[in-house]
Amino acid sequence: MVAAGPEALADSLIAGDRRALARAITLIESTKAEDRARAEALVERLAPRAGSALRIAISGAPGVGKSTFIEAFGLHAVSQGRRVAVLAVDPSSPRSGGALLGDKTRMVELARTEGAFIRPSPSRGTLGGVHRRTRESILACEAAGFDLILVETVGVGQSETEAAGMVDAFLLLLAPGAGDELQGLKRGIVELADVVAVNKDDGELAAAARRMQSEYRAALHLLRPMHAEWQVPVLRCSALERKGIDSVWSATLRHCAAMEASGAFAARRAGQSKDWLWSELREGLVERFLADSRLKSRLARAEAKVAEGAIAPTAAARDLLAGFGKIGRGS
Amino acid sequence: MVAAGPEALADSLIAGDRRALARAITLIESTKAEDRARAEALVERLAPRAGSALRIAISGAPGVGKSTFIEAFGLHAVSQGRRVAVLAVDPSSPRSGGALLGDKTRMVELARTEGAFIRPSPSRGTLGGVHRRTRESILACEAAGFDLILVETVGVGQSETEAAGMVDAFLLLLAPGAGDELQGLKRGIVELADVVAVNKDDGELAAAARRMQSEYRAALHLLRPMHAEWQVPVLRCSALERKGIDSVWSATLRHCAAMEASGAFAARRAGQSKDWLWSELREGLVERFLADSRLKSRLARAEAKVAEGAIAPTAAARDLLAGFGKIGRGS
Numbered sequence: 271m272v273a274a275g276p277e278a279l280a281d282s283l284i285a286g287d288r289r290a291l292a293r294a295i296t297l298i299e300s301t302k303a304e305d306r307a308r309a310e311a312l313v314e315r316l317a318p319r320a321g322s323a324l325r326i327a328i329s330g331a332p333g334v335g336k337s338t339f340i341e342a343f344g345l346h347a348v349s350q351g352r353r354v355a356v357l358a359v360d361p362s363s364p365r366s367g368g369a370l371l372g373d374k375t376r377m378v379e380l381a382r383t384e385g386a387f388i389r390p391s392p393s394r395g396t397l398g399g400v401h402r403r404t405r406e407s408i409l410a411c412e413a414a415g416f417d418l419i420l421v422e423t424v425g426v427g428q429s430e431t432e433a434a435g436m437v438d439a440f441l442l443l444l445a446p447g448a449g450d451e452l453q454g455l456k457r458g459i460v461e462l463a464d465v466v467a468v469n470k471d472d473g474e475l476a477a478a479a480r481r482m483q484s485e486y487r488a489a490l491h492l493l494r495p496m497h498a499e500w501q502v503p504v505l506r507c508s509a510l511e512r513k514g515i516d517s518v519w520s521a522t523l524r525h526c527a528a529m530e531a532s533g534a535f536a537a538r539r540a541g542q543s544k545d546w547l548w549s550e551l552r553e554g555l556v557e558r559f560l561a562d563s564r565l566k567s568r569l570a571r572a573e574a575k576v577a578e579g580a581i582a583p584t585a586a587a588r589d590l591l592a593g594f595g596k597i598g599r600g601s
Numbered sequence: 602m603v604a605a606g607p608e609a610l611a612d613s614l615i616a617g618d619r620r621a622l623a624r625a626i627t628l629i630e631s632t633k634a635e636d637r638a639r640a641e642a643l644v645e646r647l648a649p650r651a652g653s654a655l656r657i658a659i660s661g662a663p664g665v666g667k668s669t670f671i672e673a674f675g676l677h678a679v680s681q682g683r684r685v686a687v688l689a690v691d692p693s694s695p696r697s698g699g700a701l702l703g704d705k706t707r708m709v710e711l712a713r714t715e716g717a718f719i720r721p722s723p724s725r726g727t728l729g730g731v732h733r734r735t736r737e738s739i740l741a742c743e744a745a746g747f748d749l750i751l752v753e754t755v756g757v758g759q760s761e762t763e764a765a766g767m768v769d770a771f772l773l774l775l776a777p778g779a780g781d782e783l784q785g786l787k788r789g790i791v792e793l794a795d796v797v798a799v800n801k802d803d804g805e806l807a808a809a810a811r812r813m814q815s816e817y818r819a820a821l822h823l824l825r826p827m828h829a830e831w832q833v834p835v836l837r838c839s840a841l842e843r844k845g846i847d848s849v850w851s852a853t854l855r856h857c858a859a860m861e862a863s864g865a866f867a868a869r870r871a872g873q874s875k876d877w878l879w880s881e882l883r884e885g886l887v888e889r890f891l892a893d894s895r896l897k898s899r900l901a902r903a904e905a906k907v908a909e910g911a912i913a914p915t916a917a918a919r920d921l922l923a924g925f926g927k928i929g930r931g932s
Binding site: 310313314317318321405406409460461485486488489492493540543544546547550551552554555556558559572573576577578579581582583584585586587588590591594 | 641644645648649652736737740791792816817819820823824871874875877878881882883885886887889890903904907908909910912913914915916917918919921922925
C-alpha cells in the first residue's frame, strides 16, 4: 500500500510533503505485521526531529460540539502563527474499521487552511488500536514541522486516560444539554482536565452555559488538591460564534507555562516516554505469549474458569506461564 | 517462618483458628521466592470456600479519622450479626518495611470484639507490594468464615484504583479540615466512590461538615452519569460520637442490593477475576523478563535514553524484546 521505503518517506515528510505525512501515519497505523518493521524504521528516523510541539488533548462527549470547537481553536492558533496538526479520532464502522464518510466533511475551513493538517483515523478500540500508535503519529506531525498537535478523543472509555498520557495539556469540553449532567462521560475524566471549557455559550443555551460554568467551578475547586501549581479554570465559549476561543487558548498556554516554570513539564514528558517504553514492553510480552495457539486456547478456558470462581487467578496464571516457558524453550 | 504445610494451615484456618488466618496472611504477603509456591497452594485450597462475603474498600486521606470510623463501622456491622475482617493498610517504615508500632493501638475496641479480625499490613508501595496480594488475603478471610471484609486504603497514589478493583463497594471518607478541599487526594478518587461520608460531624466542625456535605452532593450530582443505576449518596457521620454510622452502613448495603438487582454485582466480580488473572499474567511475564540480569542493565540504559529523547520507545522496546527472545531460547 505504501510504496516508498521508510527512509525516503521520512525524508519527504521532513521536507514538508503533506502526502508523505499522511502516508507515514497510514503506515504507522497499519496492523499488518510486515508494515510494523517499516513503521518502526520510519519513527526511528523521525524521532530526533520531534518533541518541540505543544501537545493538547481535546476531549468531550458526543454532542458537545467538539469538531466545531477544534476548527475554531485550530484557526485561532493558526492566526497566532502556529502550525496545527489535528489527530482526529473518529468513530469507526465496526464492519470496515474505516472512518465514517461523514467525518470527511468535518472542519472544512481548517482543512483548507495553509498551516493546518487534519488526519481523521478510525477509533479501533483500546487494545492495539489507534491509541497505541497515536504517540507515533504525534512524532510524525512534529517531524513534519507542526508545532501544535491537537489530539481529539471521544470522551468515553479508556481512551481518555491514554490520551492524557501523551499530551502536555488536557482540555475538556462540556456543553449544556438535556440535563446539566455529563451523560456517558467516563468516571474520572473531569479530574483529568487541565482546562475545562463550556461550549455553546450562545443563543438559548447561554444562560444554561453560565450556570454550568459556575457549578463546575465549585465542583473543581473541591476536587483539586489545595497546593497544586495550577487551579483548573472553567471557561465559557461558543465555537459556533467563535467567541471565547481566545481565552481558552491563552488559558491552555498559561497552564503549559506554569508547568514549565515548576519543572513539571519536562518531568511529565520524561515520565510519558518511560511509560510508553513500559507499555510497549508489556504489550510485546503479551503478544509473544498470545502468539502460541496452544496457549491461546488454554487462556480462554482459564478465563472462563476464573470468572466462574472454579480456580484462583494466581493458580491459573502460574499454569499458563509454566506452559509459556516450556513452549518458549522448546521452540 | 511459617512451619506448617500449606494444607494443614488451610485446614486450621477453615476450622476457625485465628492464628492460622494471621499466619496464612503472613505467608501470602511474604516476598520470599520459596514462600510463594506455598502461598499459592494455600490460596488454591482456600479459593473454593471464598466469595460469599461483602467486600468494601474504605478510603480517605490521612486525618479524616479513618481508624475511628472503621472501628465504629465494624462494631456496627458486628451488632448486625456480621463477622468482620479488616485488612488495614498501614504506612510502613521505609527502612524495615514493617508496620509502625503506633498502628497496634488502633481500633482497640474492635480488635477485642468477638467476631472481628484486624490485620494491619505495611503498605509497601504499588508494584508487587501488598496490593497485589490483598486479593488473596481477602480470600483467606472469607475462607475463615468472615462475611464482611473491610479493605482500608490510604487515599493517595495508585492504591485506590487497585482497591476499587477488588471490592463490591468503595466508601470514601472525607472530613472538614483546614480548608474545604481534598488535600493530597489523588485525582479521580472522588469519582471511584459508591458512597461518600463526611466524618467529624461533631462539635465545632458540625457546621463545616454540613456545608461540605451539600457541596459534595452538588459536585457528585454533576460528575455522575445521568442514567446510572446508583446515585452516590453523600452522608454525614461522627465516628467519634458513633453517630450516623448506621446510615452509612445501610447506604452501602443498598448500593450492593441495587447492583445485585441489575446484575452488575456478579458482572463486576467476574470482571475483577478476569482482571486479576491478566494482571498476574502481565506481572509474571515482566518478572521473567527482569529475571535476566543482562536485560536488567540494558533496560536501565534504555530507560535513560528514552527519557532524554535519544531513542524512540518503540525501538528501545523492540531491541529489548529481541534480546529476551534470544536469551529465553538459549537457556
